Amino acid sequence: xxxxxxxxxxxxxxxxxxxxxxxxxxxxxxxxxxxxxxxxxxxxxxxxxxxxxxxxxxxxxxxxxxxxxxxxxxxxxxxxxxxxxxxxxxxxxxxxxxxxxxxxxxxxxxxxxxxxxxxxxxxxxxxxxxxxxxxxxxxxxxxxxxxxxxxxxxxxxxxxxxxxxxxxxxxxxxxxxxxxxxxxxxxxxxxxxxxxxxxxxxxxxxxxxxxxxx
Amino acid sequence: xxxxxxxxxxxxxxxxxxxxxxxxxxxxxxxxxxxxxxxxxxxxxxxxxxxxxxxxxxxxxxxxxxxxxxxxxxxxxxxxxxxxxxxxxxxxxxxxxxxxxxxxxxxxxxxxxxxxxxxxxxxxxxxxxxxxxxxxxxxxxxxxxxxxxxxxxxxxxxxxxxxxxxxxxxxxxxxxxxxxxxxxxxxxxxxxxxxxxxxxxxxxxxxxxxxxxxxxxxxxxxxxxxxxxxxxxxxxxxxxxxxxxxxxxxxxxxxxxxxxxxxxxxxxxxxxxxxxxxxxxxxxxxxxxxxxxxxxxxxxxxxxxxxxxxxxxxxxxxxxxxxxxxxxxxxxxxxxxxxxxxxxxxxxxxxxxxxxxxxxxxxxxxxxxxxxxxxxxxxxxxxxxxxxxxxxxxxxxxxxxxxxxxxxxxxxxxxxxxxxxxxxxxxxxxxxxxxxxxxxxxxxxxxxxxxxxxxxxxxxxxxxxxxxxxxxxxxxxxxxxxxxxxxxxxxxxxxxxxxxxxxxxxxxxxxxxxxxxxxxxxxxxxxxxxxxxxxxxxxxxxxxxxxxxxxxxxxxxxxx
Numbered sequence: 001x002x003x004x005x006x007x008x009x010x011x012x013x014x015x016x017x018x019x020x021x022x023x024x025x026x027x028x029x030x031x032x033x034x035x036x037x038x039x040x041x042x043x044x045x046x047x048x049x050x051x052x053x054x055x056x057x058x059x060x061x062x063x064x065x066x067x068x069x070x071x072x073x074x075x076x077x078x079x080x081x082x083x084x085x086x087x088x089x090x091x092x093x094x095x096x097x098x099x100x101x102x103x104x105x106x107x108x109x110x111x112x113x114x115x116x117x118x119x120x121x122x123x124x125x126x127x128x129x130x131x132x133x134x135x136x137x138x139x140x141x142x143x144x145x146x147x148x149x150x151x152x153x154x155x156x157x158x159x160x161x162x163x164x165x166x167x168x169x170x171x172x173x174x175x176x177x178x179x180x181x182x183x184x185x186x187x188x189x190x191x192x193x194x195x196x197x198x199x200x201x202x203x204x205x206x207x208x209x210x211x212x213x214x
Numbered sequence: 215x216x217x218x219x220x221x222x223x224x225x226x227x228x229x230x231x232x233x234x235x236x237x238x239x240x241x242x243x244x245x246x247x248x249x250x251x252x253x254x255x256x257x258x259x260x261x262x263x264x265x266x267x268x269x270x271x272x273x274x275x276x277x278x279x280x281x282x283x284x285x286x287x288x289x290x291x292x293x294x295x296x297x298x299x300x301x302x303x304x305x306x307x308x309x310x311x312x313x314x315x316x317x318x319x320x321x322x323x324x325x326x327x328x329x330x331x332x333x334x335x336x337x338x339x340x341x342x343x344x345x346x347x348x349x350x351x352x353x354x355x356x357x358x359x360x361x362x363x364x365x366x367x368x369x370x371x372x373x374x375x376x377x378x379x380x381x382x383x384x385x386x387x388x389x390x391x392x393x394x395x396x397x398x399x400x401x402x403x404x405x406x407x408x409x410x411x412x413x414x415x416x417x418x419x420x421x422x423x424x425x426x427x428x429x430x431x432x433x434x435x436x437x438x439x440x441x442x443x444x445x446x447x448x449x450x451x452x453x454x455x456x457x458x459x460x461x462x463x464x465x466x467x468x469x470x471x472x473x474x475x476x477x478x479x480x481x482x483x484x485x486x487x488x489x490x491x492x493x494x495x496x497x498x499x500x501x502x503x504x505x506x507x508x509x510x511x512x513x514x515x516x517x518x519x520x521x522x523x524x525x526x527x528x529x530x531x532x533x534x535x536x537x538x539x540x541x542x543x544x545x546x547x548x549x550x551x552x553x554x555x556x557x558x559x560x561x562x563x564x565x566x567x568x569x570x571x572x573x574x575x576x577x578x579x580x581x582x583x584x585x586x587x588x589x590x591x592x593x594x595x596x597x598x599x600x601x602x603x604x605x606x607x608x609x610x611x612x613x614x615x616x617x618x619x620x621x622x623x624x625x626x627x628x629x630x631x632x633x634x635x636x637x638x639x640x641x642x643x644x645x646x647x648x649x650x651x652x653x654x655x656x657x658x659x660x661x662x663x664x665x666x667x668x669x670x671x672x673x674x675x676x677x678x679x680x681x682x683x684x685x686x687x688x689x690x691x692x693x694x695x696x697x698x699x700x701x702x703x704x705x706x707x708x709x710x711x712x713x714x715x716x717x718x719x720x721x722x723x724x725x726x727x728x729x730x731x732x733x734x735x736x737x738x739x740x741x742x743x744x745x746x747x748x749x750x751x752x753x754x755x756x757x758x759x760x761x762x763x764x765x766x767x768x769x770x771x772x773x774x
Contacts, residue, residue, distance in 0.1 A: 009737065010329035010406070020331040020405040027397045027431055035435035038469055042443070042454045045465055127452045139460035146452050150443075 006181045018184045025188040029195050032158075036199055039154070043147050043206060050140040057133070057144035058210035060125055065116045066208040069109050070200065076105030077197045080190050087186035090179040095186070096170050102193065103166035106159050113156055120145075148207055155203060158196045165189055223326075225718060226730045229740040233636065233733040248333035249736060254319035255634070256340050261307050261315065262703070264347060267354075268302035271295045273696065276658075276689040282682055284675040292675030293360035294376070300363030305385050306347055308619055309477065312484030313430075314343075314395055316626045317423050319634060321399060323727035323734065324417050326408025326743040331401040339394035346388025353380035362673065364474070367455035367466040371447040378448055382441040389434045392480075396430030399423055408726065410745035414508075417725055417749045418501060421508040422487030425515035429476045429483075432519070437473035440466065467529055471522035479518040481615055482582075483511055485622030486553055489575050492629050493557050495723040496572035497564025498757040500750035503556040510549035517546045527598045536595055543593035550586050554579060565757035569721075570644040574625025577652045581617025585610055588663065603673070606666025609659045617655055624651070624702060631706065632720045636733040637713030643705050650698030657691025724751050 011017040047054050083098035124132040125145050133141040169189060173182060234251045237243070244252060275295050278286040287295065322330050330336050353359055359381045361370040370378050403424045407416075444466065447453025455466040494501045501507055523531060523539030557579055566572070588610040591597050601607060631639055661684040666672075670681050677685065719728040726743050727734075 008333075010327065010331065010333060012742075016405060020401050023404055024332060024397060024401045027400050031393050031397070031431050031435045034432055035439050038436045038439040038443075038472075041469070042465065045462065046454065049462075050460075128450065137460075142452065143454065143460050146454065150446075 006178065021184050021188060022191075025191050029191065032195060036151075036154070039147070039151050040202070040206075043151065046140075046143050046147065047206075047210075050143065053136045053140040054144050055211040056135050057141045057148075058207065060120070060123065061148070061208050062116050062119060063208045063212070065112050066204055069112050070204050072105050072109050072112070073197045073200050076102050076109070077194055079105065080193045084187055084190040087173075087179065087183045090183075092173060092179060095173045095179070095182075099166050099170040099173060099186075103163050103170065106163040106166065110156060110159055110163070113152065117149075151203055152207070155196070155199055158199070162189075162193050162196055165192075223726060223729050223743040223745060226740050226743070229731060229735040231735040231737075233731065234736045235636075235733050237736050246337070248329070248337050250318050250322050250330050250333065250336060251634075251734065251738075253336050253340055254315050254317075257310060257314040257318060257343070260340075260344060260347065261310050264302050264306035265699075267351070268299050268307055269696070269699070271299035271302070273692070275299065276692045278675060279677070279685045280689055282677050282679045287675060289675045290360060293362075293673070294354075294358035296673055297359045297362055297381075298354050301350060301359075301381060301385065303615075304363055304477070304481070305388055306343075306350065308481040308615055309392060310343060310395075311619065311623045312488060312626060313399070313423060313426055313480075314339075316488065316623070316630060317399065317426075317484065318395075320630055320727050321420060321423055322402060322406065323730065323738050324420055324725060325402065325406050326411060326726045326739065326745065327402065327406040328737040328739070330398045331406055332398050335394050336398055339391040339398070342391030342394065343388050346384045346386070346391065349380050349384030349387060351384075353377040353384060356380070364470060365441070365444055365466075366470075367444055367447065367461075367463045368457065371444050371453060372456055372458070379445045382445045386438050386441050389438045392430050393434050396427035396434070399427040400431065403427075408743050408745055411726075414505070415745055415748050416508075418490035418504070418507050418511075419487035422483045422490070422511045425511040426480050426483045429480050429515050429518060433473045433476040433480075436469060437477075440469040440473065443469075464526070464529060464531060467526050468522070471525045472519075475522040475525065476515075476518040478611070478614070479514055481619050483514060485578065485619040485626075486511065488622040488626035488629070489553075489557060489578050491725070492571045492575045492625055493560050494750040494752060495629070495721050496567045496569060496575070497561050498567070498752045498754045499560055499564040500748070500752060501556065502559035502562075503552075504748070504750075506552050507556050510552045513549040514546060517542065517549070521546060524593055524598070527595055528602045540593055540595050544590065547586060547590055550582075554583055554586075563754060565754040565761065570639070570641060570648055571625045571629035573645060573648040573652075574621050574628065577648070577655075578618055578621040578625065581613050581621065581655070585613030585617055588613065601666060603671055604666035605662040605670050605672055608672050609662035609666060612659045612662075617659070621651070621655075624648075627702070627706070629721070630727075631709070632716030633727060633732045633734070635706075635710055635713070636716055637709045638716050638720060639702075639709045639713060640705050643701060647698050647701035647705075650694055650701065652698075654691050654694030654696070654698050658688050658695055659691070661685070661688045661691075724749060 007014050007017050011020065079098050079102045083095055083102060086094035086098055120126065124130055127142045127146040127149065131138065131142050131145070135141075166189065169182070169186060173179070176182060231237075234249055237249075244256065247253060247256075274286060275292065278284050278292060278295075284292065318330075318336070322328070353376075356377050359374070359376040359378050361374045361376075361378060365378070365382065403416075403420060443453055444455065447455055447461075451459070453459065453461060455461045455463050457463060490501050490507055521539055521543045523535055524543045527536050527539075557575075588606070592601060592607065592610060627634075628639060628644060631637070665681055665684050665688075668681070670677055716732050718731050720732075721728070726739075726745070729743060730739055
């Protein structure tokens with residue numbers, strides 16, 4: 001987007017630009033699905049191969065934090081939708097407020113996740129050289145925790161990027177004179193944020209709810 | 215001149231802006247350009263350099279194979295050479311070749327657009343490519359990698375010496391460049407078409423680029439995460455592939471080929487698009503069966519995702535999986551054959567004009583057919599057990615990758631060179647080099663089919679003495695091939711200054727890119743073109759009549 005006009009030179013009008021940007025974001029999310037997909041495949045393979053050990057290992061995760069974090073992310077998706085709506089109707093204060101609240105939810109998620117990581121590392125569950133697991137074959141238990149740290153780690157990285165973008169957008173919403181130029185961008189950030197949320201919705205049962213019913 | 219061709223849209227009114235090459239010529243203006251045409255040129259220069267690196271590795275390999283004991287290098291060095299050759303040629307030459315050079319340059323113009331949808335992302339993709347390439351080159355200079363381009367675990371993740379992680383990082387970074395290009399093209403084709411340019415009026419090159427982009431976007435992320443997992447396992451000894459720590463090495467192969475088999479189609483579909491454009495232009499006839507050729511590109515892209523297991527027939531994957539993958543692999547030959555038959559039918563009753571791009575296309579059709587048919591040998595389970603990891607496989611995929619894609623890339627470069635540079639290349643020399651390449655290629659790789667059938671395994675620096683004659687033939691062919699590759703490099707550079715000025719449409723071709731000036735102005739078109747016809751509005755009868763009239767003029771019938 002050039003400085004003078006809200007429509008970049010390669011586009012005919014704002015509508016074409018908006019449609020192109022939206023499609024671009026959807027295609028990007030498709031690549032993200034495949035990116036996470038390979039890790040989910042790895043998880044599925046070893047869960048089927050070592051169901052018993054995965055069940056035992058899963059019990060060492062902190063389900064309270066996992067559940068609270070799920071709630072936080074779901075709420076943050078709600079406030080994100082409100083931010084998208086505020087941008088659409090050019091309500092500056094509401095936009096800044098909802099972007100900030102969403103960012104705060106994201107930070108809260110990361111802080112809680114950090115506490116959980118700290119606890120697990122202290123317990124010797126980080127799959128490094130100090131890994132210890134006495135109830136079952138340590139190699140297979142290590143596989144669970146490797147996948148756990150990898151998948152939640154990559155997810156946390158996505159949350160972090162999302163939080164940074166939310167803060168930047170909140171600042172832009174404070175400083176810019178033309179709110180309509182922010183509307184598409186907030187919309188796209190919303191798509192990204194919902195995607196990150198949905199990934200967690202899949203991660204939560206796979207990590208915390210392995211055989212909890214029994 | 216309009217007797218020969220009826221262009222889709224009227225020629226553009228002359229623009230008084232300078233051409234994209236003349237706009238500004240500082241280093242900064244090139245390195246920070248967002249013009250799709252300049253980015254295409256940046257890619258062209260970079261992949262040519264990578265081609266020289268990959269080609270140098272191949273040269274050393276072929277020289278080494280002149281004698282059965284290995285004439286030149288130790289087995290370790292040889293392992294590094296074929297790894298360099300594979301990695302560089304696959305990720306830093308073939309995958310970017312047609313999409314990022316020709317695609318970047320002509321795709322927006324074919325759509326009647328001023329640029330791709332996201333010009334800055336386009337530039338970023340080039341920087342990612344260069345960044346990844348820097349890591350790969352560093353890995354080579356620092357001592358190389360000996361895993362082969364496939365990085366099979368647990369060898370790569372545990373035992374291999376060398377800079378596996380640096381090499382994987384390079385491919386990982388360059389992969390995001392591929393994703394960015396694919397994303398850009400998908401959005402551009404969907405949203406940037408000129409008024410009246412419906413999907414069924416798109417040139418077939420656009421269809422093939424669109425299919426390629428879908429593969430780039432869906433397959434590359436899987437490779438990225440797979441390489442991350444392999445690198446983590448190598449760096450920290452934790453992972454999911456090494457059987458010593460409870461992992462499954464076959465999982466790596468599944469994930470790797472889930473990317474790398476579709477990637478094979480990234481390395482051929484764009485070439486097929488180039489062939490469709492050139493064959494229509496030089497037979498002065500619309501491509502026969504437009505819909506079939508267009509949708510066969512999509513079919514190849516879709517089927518390409520479900521055949522990866524044919525790389526793993528002897529890997530201990532289940533025999534039932536092998537049978538399914540075998541059948542699915544046979545299915546890919548249907549859309550591929552549809553293309554070959556339709557191109558051949560396009561020639562029938564056309565008005566054929568033997569110019570260099572057309573020679574390359576004829577070469578492509580023949581060599582691709584051989585490569586494709588030998589692919590069927592390999593897709594058959596029982597035959598594959600005999601041929602796995604032999605030179606038969608090497609010959610098969612080089613017939614597709616080099617005989618197909620490199621021929622198409624060179625054909626496309628010759629075809630669009632007047633548009634890119636505004637100058638004509640020297641025709642006679644170009645025809646000569648096309649013949650060199652065709653002859654050299656066949657002499658290099660045809661003996662390898664026989665070698666493989668006789669049982670010579672790939673990836674060895676030494677071989678049994680009875681294979682020597684065929685190996686010497688192959689090396690001799692490679693030298694002819696090398697001459698054929700150096701000639702265009704020389705005369706393209708020469709033509710930049712001394713070539714005949716081309717004019718907007720030297721081939722009298724249809725297609726929006728030919729309605730604008732050569733080289734085009736920065737924003738391609740002075741007025742937005744409006745499309746009212748399907749593509750390839752050529753008229754073979756008018757072309758033949760024009761030709762006859764010309765002959766009559768030069769040499770009236772009563773003289774003969």
